[in-house]
Amino acid sequence: DIQMTQSPSSLSASVGDRVTITCRASQDLSNSLAWYQQKPGKAPKLLLYATSRLESGVPSRFSGSGSGTDYTLTISSLQPEDFTTYYCQQYYSIPWTFGQGTKVEIK
Amino acid sequence: EVQLVESGGGLVQPGGSLRLSCATSGFSFSNYWMHWVRQAPGKGLEWVSRINNDEYYTNYADSVEGRFTISRDNAKNILYLQMNSLRAEDTAVYYCARARPSGYDYWGQGTLVTVSS
Numbered sequence: 001d002i003q004m005t006q007s008p009s010s011l012s013a014s015v016g017d018r019v020t021i022t023c024r025a026s027q028d029l030s031n032s033l034a035w036y037q038q039k040p041g042k043a044p045k046l047l048l049y050a051t052s053r054l055e056s057g058v059p060s061r062f063s064g065s066g067s068g069t070d071y072t073l074t075i076s077s078l079q080p081e082d083f084t085t086y087y088c089q090q091y092y093s094i095p096w097t098f099g100q101g102t103k104v105e106i107k
Numbered sequence: 108e109v110q111l112v113e114s115g116g117g118l119v120q121p122g123g124s125l126r127l128s129c130a131t132s133g134f135s136f137s138n139y140w141m142h143w144v145r146q147a148p149g150k151g152l153e154w155v156s157r158i159n160n161d162e163y164y165t166n167y168a169d170s171v172e173g174r175f176t177i178s179r180d181n182a183k184n185i186l187y188l189q190m191n192s193l194r195a196e197d198t199a200v201y202y203c204a205r206a207r208p209s210g211y212d213y214w215g216q217g218t219l220v221t222v223s224s
Contacts, residue, residue, distance in 0.1 A: 094154075
């Protein structure tokens with residue numbers, strides 16, 4: 001199984017800040033990496049796929065980059081609705097595995 | 108509008124069984140692979156199982172292999188998860204999700220399974 005190591009596990013930031021979340025895979029994913037946002041009590045929501053492709057309807061302040069084993073989610077200017085939890089996921093091989101999650105909290 | 112609605116969760120004793128359902132609408136169900144993903148209380152997301160669009164191909168997480176069975180009824184647009192020999196560590200919210208080759212684009216709202224005596 002491919003292990004996904006996401007960091008940090010939590011971070012504190014303010015509205016308007018730029019934040020970056022990192023995901024490292026135990027093997028090359030060939031860009032088969034997605035990011036999800038999950039709000040409390042709700043199902044995850046797809047934000048980006050194929051490392052950097054924005055899902056329809058997702059604000060452009062979300063962006064992704066990376067290659068090989070290292071990937072990044074960046075929120076360019078945090079909005080109040082962005083304070084929640086984010087997960088990376090690899091779909092390169094079964095089982096599709098997730099990072100442990102990053103909780104973005106208000107400073 | 109694409110909709111996925113899970114049902115069938117509840118409280119069950121260790122060793123017991125439950126069958127989860129995921130009723131879908133708003134898309135051509137038979138064209139998509141479908142997955143189950145679970146989330147233990149306060150924890151992260153864990154892939155459970157998947158089934159291809161014509162039911163001939165299934166995969167399971169090691170943690171549920173031999174105990175859970177995924178199936179689908181393409182005539183009724185419903186996905187199932189039969190869970191047997193349930194353990195405390197199976198306690199979680201179970202989500203069904205529509206799979207693209209590039210991740211999950213639609214999820215259900217989840218159904219809570221609690222395994223406890």
